[in-house]
Amino acid sequence: MNELELIDKIKKLLPQNESVIAGIGEDCAVIDFKNSDYWLLFKTDAIVEGIHFTSGTEPEKVGHKAIVRCLSDIAAMGGKPTSALITIGLPKDFSPEYVEGIYNGMSKVANRYSVVIVGGETTTNPERILISVAMLGIVEKDKCVFRSGTKPGDAIFVTGELGGSIEGKHLEFEPRIKEAQWLVNNFKPSAMIDLSDGLASDLRHITIEQGLGAELLASAIPISDSAKRRSRSNSSSKPALTAALTDGEDFELLFTINPKVAVDLLDKWKKTFPDLKLSCIGKVMDVVGFKIRTKNGIFDVTEYGYIHFA
Amino acid sequence: MNELELIDKIKKLLPQNESVIAGIGEDCAVIDFKNSDYWLLFKTDAIVEGIHFTSGTEPEKVGHKAIVRCLSDIAAMGGKPTSALITIGLPKDFSPEYVEGIYNGMSKVANRYSVVIVGGETTTNPERILISVAMLGIVEKDKCVFRSGTKPGDAIFVTGELGGSIEGKHLEFEPRIKEAQWLVNNFKPSAMIDLSDGLASDLRHITIEQGLGAELLASAIPISDSAKRRSRSNSSSKPALTAALTDGEDFELLFTINPKVAVDLLDKWKKTFPDLKLSCIGKVMDVVGFKIRTKNGIFDVTEYGYIHFA
Incomplete structure (x- = not known):
């Protein structure tokens, strides 16, 4: 039994009631x-x-990462974080x-947000x-963005640049709280998620799992310098585009929105957040599945994010 | 540096704001x-x-314990639990x-409450x-009971029987949610806490840490059959009274209340909860310190719960 099968089994065991607007399967419980x-x-x-950081990682970065991962999820629902409880498991000789x-x-990062x-x-x-962070936030009911609102024809957007987070960004990223707040107040997305498992994996939650599909444009996908550098470093490295599709821990916002507002959104974004790229990377399709258009043709993307010839 | 010194150091680092009614140092954040x-x-x-349960513990009991520890804290504030998030860390070969x-x-226990x-x-x-449970509850503002409300002269009460929890109760106890609800609605305590570290340790939080003291009556302390049995089992075991004072994981309610209502409280409690003992075990003193009256005289109780001759 793998982790996903286990989660699926667990879901069926758990009680629900009417105070729960959304539970398992969203970025946060609502x-x-x-x-x-x-x-x-x-x-x-x-x-x-040994898994999310090493014993040699600077402790300030470990603390930063523990907090910002939760903040990224609060951002992806259109919410504002308010308070946190920290559980830390320590060896006897800490x-x-x-x-x-x-x-x-x-x-430091809690103060900033x-x-x-x-x-x-x-x-x-x-x-x-082991550090477990429990985070509370609030969201105005009409600003809350779920994973389930995507419509066929919606444009797909992503913030920042993707791939190669392991080179350092995974310890230092800033959660997209203010950008998400601006979005829900000005151009409310139809669905939104933060990228933790990689674009190819997380895009499924707001398309395939909703009975829809997506077609991405390879040339529009923002590839990070780290991903490019890593792909050049030796011949067995992932190609940079594959890294951008499949590397985890980008912690950027991935969202879908009515295509009619796409140009206006890009224009106003550039003025509001001149230092953070926003890219329209494709569109939502009404057929379940996930394809990418490159200069060599259209390819399928599997659930693990790898690209195979169609 | 021990854990308490670490917590003290951490407290000073953490930001606060006006939405926090109570933070570190209460049973729950409010x-x-x-x-x-x-x-x-x-x-x-x-x-x-290996610490709170063994690899041989029945899994249902492990799950029960993980949840009820949090419920016990919600009860001790006079609150009702509502929702929980479960983090479980698993070895690869789980x-x-x-x-x-x-x-x-x-x-099962979540449903019951x-x-x-x-x-x-x-x-x-x-x-x-490793299982970390994050629990939310609500409390009516005027029913919320803090650790800080104790007054000199207040009577000290405890539910159930103490000591020897390690024999099985620590895996099977029921949180005192309905008893605490009844209390705050009928005889609101001046302070309340759940017993997790042992009476001698937890009583300090609502007396000594508030600049007060306590005098306990040894003969009034309800000692569990497990504690008595263990003390008889071999000559190096703790005496049963010491076990009742110092064993952890009792998860009973410890509270203080105006002595004028003590008799009425005991009377109504017996009718409402005939199967759960309620004991008046002593009184709050206006001198910082912690004493116990036995048939052989009055003794000091140290912060580790051991009794020394005064």
């Missing part, structure tokens, strides 16, 4: 909390030493300076550091 | 969420294989049946299972 204007956003995310560095990193760390706990995890 | 009648309660708690058993245990499990994630923790 909860009706007896407030007429807002819903609550509720998210947890864990990072583990270094107090290292742990203090982690909290310094968390505190007005998130209050309201508590948490330390526990023992003998072999490695 | 958050003002733009609702005129309710506050939000927010709590996380983690359990780790047993799907075991993990399903854990979720079955969680699901009307808690919706709204999502979460699975991650890798190579050497052992």
Whole structure:
């Protein structure tokens, strides 16, 4: 049984009720909390030493990463983060300076996004550091963006540049909170998600899983310098386009929107966020499946993001 | 640096703001969420294989324990639990049946207390299972009970029987949600806490840390049969009273209340909860410190719960 099969099994065991607007399968759980204007956003995310960071990673960056992963999910729903609880599992021989560095990193980025760390706990995890962040946010009901609103013909947009995050961005990225806030207030997307598993994987959640498809334009996909550099570094590396499609931890916003507003959106975006690229990379199709158009023809993209000849 | 020193250091690093009614140092964080009648309660708690349960523990009990620890904290604030996110760290070779058993245990107790499990994630923790539960609850503002309301002269009460939880109760206890609800609606305590670290330790939070003291009556302390049995089992075991004072994971309610209502409270409690003992075990003193009166005299109780001659 793999993790996805396990999650599928678990889903069927769990109780639901009417206060839950959205649960498993969204970036955050969305909860009706007896407030007429807002819903609550509720998210947890864990990072583990040796998997999401190494024992040599600067502690401030570890703390930063632990917090911003949750912030990225709050952003993708159109919400604002408010408060967090931190659970940290530590080996018995932990270094107090290292742990203090982690909290310094968390505190700095929490302050920047007005998130209050309201508590948490330390526990023992003998072999490695594990940090689990529980985050709350709020979202105006009419600004909340789900994964399920995509329509055939919608334009597909992505912020920033993709691929090669492992070279450093995965520890240092800024969550797209203010950009997402601007979007929901000015050009509300039909669906939105943050890129954590890679474009080819995450695009499925807002297209194929909704009974739709997508056609991407290879030349429009913004490839990061890291992905390009890595592809050139040796002959067994992924081609840069494949990296942009399949590398994880980009933490950019991927969204769909009515194509009629696409030009106006790109124009106003450039004026508002001159330092962050916004790219229209393709369109939503009414046939389930996922294709990419390159100068050599149209290719299928599999669920693992690899490209095969059609 | 020990864990308490670390927490103290961390506290100073963390940002605060006016939406936080209570943060570190309460059973749950209490958050003002733009609702005129309710506050939000927010709590996380983690359990780790080899520390809070063994690899031989029945998985349903592991799941039960993971959930009820958080519920016990929600109860101690006078709140009602609403929803939870589950983070589970698993070794690569996890047993799907075991993990399903854990979720079955969680699901069963969540249903019983009307808690919706709204999502979460699975991650890798190579050497052992780690489960972190993030729990939300609500509390009517005027029913919320903090640790800080104790007054000199207040009577000290505890539910159930104490000590020896390791024999099985720590995996099977029921959180005192309905008892706490009844209390805040009928005899609102001046302060309340759930017993997780042991009476001698947790009583400090609502007395000594508030600049007050306590005098306990040894003969009034309800000692569990497990604690008595363990103390008789061999000569190096803790005496049963010491076990009741210092064993962790009792998960009973400890509260203080105006002594004028004590008799009426005991009387009505017996009619409402005939199967759960409620004991008046002492009183709050206006001198910082912690003493216990036995048939042999009055003794000091140290912060680690051990009794020394005064």
